[in-house]
Structures are given as structure tokens and as C-alpha cells.
Amino acid sequence: MICGDQGLQKKAYKLVFGILLLVVFYSLVFIEMMSLEGQYQNANLLTAFYWVVVTITTLGYGDVVFHSQLGRFFSIFVALSGVAILWAVIMPLIITPRLEHLFSADLSSAPKNISGHIIISGFNPVVETLAERFTLLQIPFLIIERSENTARTIYRDYPVLKGDPSEMEVLRRANIDSARLFIANEKEEMNAEVILTLREISDIEIIALVDDLTRSRFLKYAGATRIISPKTLLGTFIAQITSPPLKNVFPGAIRLFGDLLLIELPIYPGAELIGEKLEEGAIRETGAGIVGIWQRGVFHPNPDSDDVVQSNSVLMAVGNIDQLSRVRELTIGTRREGPQIILGYGDVGKRVATVQAYCGIKPLIVDRRDLGDIGFQQIIGDATSEASLMKAGIKEAVGILILLNQDSDAIYATLLAKNLNPHAFVVVRANHLKSAEKIYRAGADYVASVPIVASHMLAKIIQGEEEELDLLYEDLELKIFHVGKRSGVIGWTLEELDLPHNFGCRVVALERRSQAIAIPDPKTVVQAGDVLALIGSPKGTEAFSMRYERKKSLKWRLKILPLIQ
Numbered sequence: 001m002i003c004g005d006q007g008l009q010k011k012a013y014k015l016v017f018g019i020l021l022l023v024v025f026y027s028l029v030f031i032e033m034m035s036l037e038g039q040y041q042n043a044n045l046l047t048a049f050y051w052v053v054v055t056i057t058t059l060g061y062g063d064v065v066f067h068s069q070l071g072r073f074f075s076i077f078v079a080l081s082g083v084a085i086l087w088a089v090i091m092p093l094i095i096t097p098r099l100e101h102l103f104s105a106d107l108s109s110a111p112k113n114i115s116g117h118i119i120i121s122g123f124n125p126v127v128e129t130l131a132e133r134f135t136l137l138q139i140p141f142l143i144i145e146r147s148e149n150t151a152r153t154i155y156r157d158y159p160v161l162k163g164d165p166s167e168m169e170v171l172r173r174a175n176i177d178s179a180r181l182f183i184a185n186e187k188e189e190m191n192a193e194v195i196l197t198l199r200e201i202s203d204i205e206i207i208a209l210v211d212d213l214t215r216s217r218f219l220k221y222a223g224a225t226r227i228i229s230p231k232t233l234l235g236t237f238i239a240q241i242t243s244p245p246l247k248n249v250f251p252g253a254i255r256l257f258g259d260l261l262l263i264e265l266p267i268y269p270g271a272e273l274i275g276e277k278l279e280e281g282a283i284r285e286t287g288a289g290i291v292g293i294w295q296r297g298v299f300h301p302n303p304d305s306d307d308v309v310q311s312n313s314v315l316m317a318v319g320n321i322d323q324l325s326r327v328r329e330l331t332i333g334t335r336r337e338g339p340q341i342i343l344g345y346g347d348v349g350k351r352v353a354t355v356q357a358y359c360g361i362k363p364l365i366v367d368r369r370d371l372g373d374i375g376f377q378q379i380i381g382d383a384t385s386e387a388s389l390m391k392a393g394i395k396e397a398v399g400i401l402i403l404l405n406q407d408s409d410a411i412y413a414t415l416l417a418k419n420l421n422p423h424a425f426v427v428v429r430a431n432h433l434k435s436a437e438k439i440y441r442a443g444a445d446y447v448a449s450v451p452i453v454a455s456h457m458l459a460k461i462i463q464g465e466e467e468e469l470d471l472l473y474e475d476l477e478l479k480i481f482h483v484g485k486r487s488g489v490i491g492w493t494l495e496e497l498d499l500p501h502n503f504g505c506r507v508v509a510l511e512r513r514s515q516a517i518a519i520p521d522p523k524t525v526v527q528a529g530d531v532l533a534l535i536g537s538p539k540g541t542e543a544f545s546m547r548y549e550r551k552k553s554l555k556w557r558l559k560i561l562p563l564i565q
Contacts (some may be wrong), residue, residue: 005535010372011081022118022540023053023056026052027048027052028048029074034096041136043078055082056083059405069458074372107151107155108162109162110159110175116179117141117142117178118140118141119182120141120142120143120145120185121142121144121183121190122165123145123154123160125432125451126185129184129454129455130451130459131158134259136538141158142174142175143158143159143160143498144162144165144171145160146164147162161173161392166190166197166199171202176202180204181207182204182205183209184205184206185209188212191208192222196223203516207452208460209229210229213227216229226560228375230454231346231452234450235348235351235354235355238361238427239351239354239355239356241266242352242427243356243361250328252528256533257533258511258514260337262318262478262535263318265316265331266292267309268331269423269425271330271332273331274309275309276304277308277309286319286326288317288319288326289317290520291317293315294307294313298517316535318508319518320511338398339393339396340397341364341365341400341401342363342365343369343403343404344404344405344429345365345378345502346405348403348450352388363401364377365379366378366383366392368381382414383404383413395535398424398425400426400427400443402428407431407438410429410430410431410435411442412442414426414444415443417443425446425545426444427445427446427447428447429447431449431450431451431452468478475533476536476537478534479535479541480532480537480551481545482531482532487549488549491525491526492526495522495523499536503536504536505536505541506536507519508533508535511531511532514527
């Protein structure tokens, strides 16, 4: 920063010197032209200097003027040069940088009085998603970012400290002694250096996010408390939903109460349910309840009985294992024989291939690199090239897994894949949340996101909840709400609460005296000791909790109001 100020000063000195030379030159021309016009009373250095300054700054008092055409032309030229100097030179080189420096944030220290906060090293899409959740949960956090450009780009949206998190001084400026948790979110090598430094000055809990679990033990040696690999979790989930279903096994199922499970069931091409209404016989006979449906990345809670099941949809269902098994049979349809193709063999692709191999599937890999002996058939080519996809036999594929690092490539590859084989089940990895909707529009049957996996996992750990991988969607989560003896929700029916309208969430299951009830009747009156399973946006479920967890209900206040009067 000191070097930058010195460079700015040198430019300012040169600019001032150049302007002075220009003023002297204009003054000499002024004296000569006044003499030619016979205005000898004005042909002196003081008047010349006065006129040049007034004209070049566009003030133009009009007390000293030329009468000849040449003199007036000279006046115009001097005035225009003044405008050019002001807007093209002085503003961008001196005034604007000074104003930016004056109003820019001080990124060298943490916000005042911050404590009980979470420190995160490095900013990326995972942190962007996590920060939104921390803000919603009112959890204080601070990002330490090495890059000044990145830090200055995000400082208006997030609390950020510019610096190297492996330096003790930077960690102290981040109030490490009063912090609650540290999340190491950089490359493994940088994470190791940061963790070693932390362990010299603090015993704080450290969570390290890694791409490759095989290298995680070194971070354990360095002092990390816990290792999480979102890409490994995502890869496992993708592999499970694209592998032949095993009896009574539901990848990613969430256990609610008793024998009730909440699961996501993608609608495979050719499924029996496609074109049927949700409340027609086939689904009703299974005994399971449909609590929501995803259509091209948009979640619809409380689906209407007349809603028609389409391809590119994901059903969210609740029920016991037998009921859900019957629903799954309707979503799969007749399974064709053919290859599974993985486009992109990065961290997620490796994990998907490994799990599929364990399930008895030998996928075909398409990657730009020569991967050597990986144990799978490989095509060296570009996933966004029609020739490469044809060479891989895409028209015969039953499943296409697009696991690329760039979302723009993933969108284009999805368009190609669906055009070449509209009957294949296409699963796509989204690296940024905003890309998911575009990928669905391109024709993907299922989109999963690394940032969502990471943010859900970390939020659960920090809140002291179970760390199971639950819903892989943006702006949707499951919350278990325990109705206490003084909860404001007691005495209301679910219909009166109208959660979908008031909070954007719904009750999908209820536990009362150890009895589990799936999709309880709207007339059900909430009692003390009940446990509600809510699904909705994080903002909605949190608003419901804040309103009813501590406050007495409006209905109770209305009941006692006549007695007071």
C-alpha cells in the first residue's frame, strides 16, 4: 500500500508540473495576442496568468476578453483544454483514487467486538452458500482472504479480513482467542500450514474441507479436529442414485420418526408415473405420501392432487420402507441395458466411478487427459464435443453423469447429451447454485451441488445436530421442531397455522407419544411434547422456530383478553 501511495504521488507531481508549463505557455500566447489587438493594458504577466486560470477552469468571468476572431478561437481552445485536463486527467488520476482510498474499507482488522464467531480461510462458492446460512441463523463469522482483489470485491457483503491465515499476527487480528470454530477451506497444502500455525497458539476446533480424502490424514497429523470432503459425499450420493436400486436401500434417505423415512425419488425416463396425476390410484395404493415435487429445479410444496408427474422431476415422499419401495418401482420403469458414461474424472468423478464399481457397474470415462491405468474404459476427448460423445457410444447409454468443473461446460454438455440420447438419465454436478436452474432447462434429470452439500453439513455440525447428508437442494431444509410445554404453537391446528402460506414450509410428519404419523391431518391439534418434522426454506423454518419456540401463542392471548377486560 505504501508503494502504491508513492507511485500516486509521483504521478501527481508530474501532472502539476505539466499543468504549470501549459499555463506559462498559454500566458505567453495571451500577452502576444493582446498586444496584437492593441489591448496593451492587459498585455502583462499578472493579467495573463489570471485570464488563463479563469478560462482553463471554465469560470470565465468575462472581464478580460478578446475581440478578434483569432483571440476568440484561442479562448475556446484554452477552455476546452481545461475541460479535458479536469475530466480525462485530474479526475481519474488524482481525485477518484483519493476518494476510493478515503471511502474504502479497512480490511486489515476484524470488526470491533466480534467474539464467539466462526473464522473461515478462503472464499469460494462453498463459503458464499455457507455465509448466507450463517447470516440466516445469526451466527457471527469472519472470512480471512489472501487475495486483496477478492477481499475488496466481497467486503460489502461479508465480514472479511485481508491477510495470510497461516500468519500468527493475522490470526490474532481475527480475534482467534475468542472465536468458536475455524474452517480451513483452501488447498490441502495451505490448509496444513494454517492448521500448524493455529495449533501453536490455540486449541480451537478446526474443520478442514478437502477434495481428496486420501490426503486427509496429514491434516489430522497437523491438528485438524475433523475432516470433511463435500465432493466425496456428493460423488457417493450421485453414484447411488444412478446405480441399480437395492431392495430396501434408499440412498440419501432421512430417518424421521419410528419407521418413517423421507426420500427423494428421481423420475427416470420411461417411468410408469410419467403423465399420471399425483393422487391417481397408482400412488395412492402405495400408502406413501408425496410431500413435494421438483420440476426442473423449482420445488413445489403441497403439490395439488391434479399435478401431473413429468420427466425431469423429483418426488419427495414420506413413508415406511415397504411403502417407499412401491413408489420407487413406479419411478424407475423398465430399466434398459447399456453403459453408464462419466464425463469428467475429477474428485467427484473418481468417487462416482469407485462406488459404481462396488455396485457392479463399470462406467466408461470421458476426459481430456490420458488417465493411464484407472481400471475403467477411457475415451480421451472433450465432453463438450459431439464427436467425443459419439465415440463413447452415448446413444446406447442408459445413464450420463456430467461432472465437469465449469458450469458453462456442464450446461453445453447437457444440451448435447439430451439431444443425442433423450432417453438417458442425465445427472449433472453444479459448481455454483445459480447454474442449477439453467442446467435443468438444458434437460438434466437431476442436479446436485457441492456448495449445498458443504453448507448443509457445516451448518449441522455448528448447530450440534446430526451430520447426516440430507437435502441436496438450495433454499430447502428439514428441521425437527420439539413442542415445549410453553410453546406458542400449542392449541393450534395445522390448518389454522397455515405454514405454507405464513412461513413457506409444511409439516411432513409428526411424532406423538412415540407414535409416528406421516402427513398428519390438517385438523390435528398440536400438543405439548409433539415433535414436528418441517420442510421448507431455511428462512421459513427459522422464522417458525423463532415465533413459536419462546413466545406464547396469539390464540392464548385472545382467550384471556375478555377475562382481563
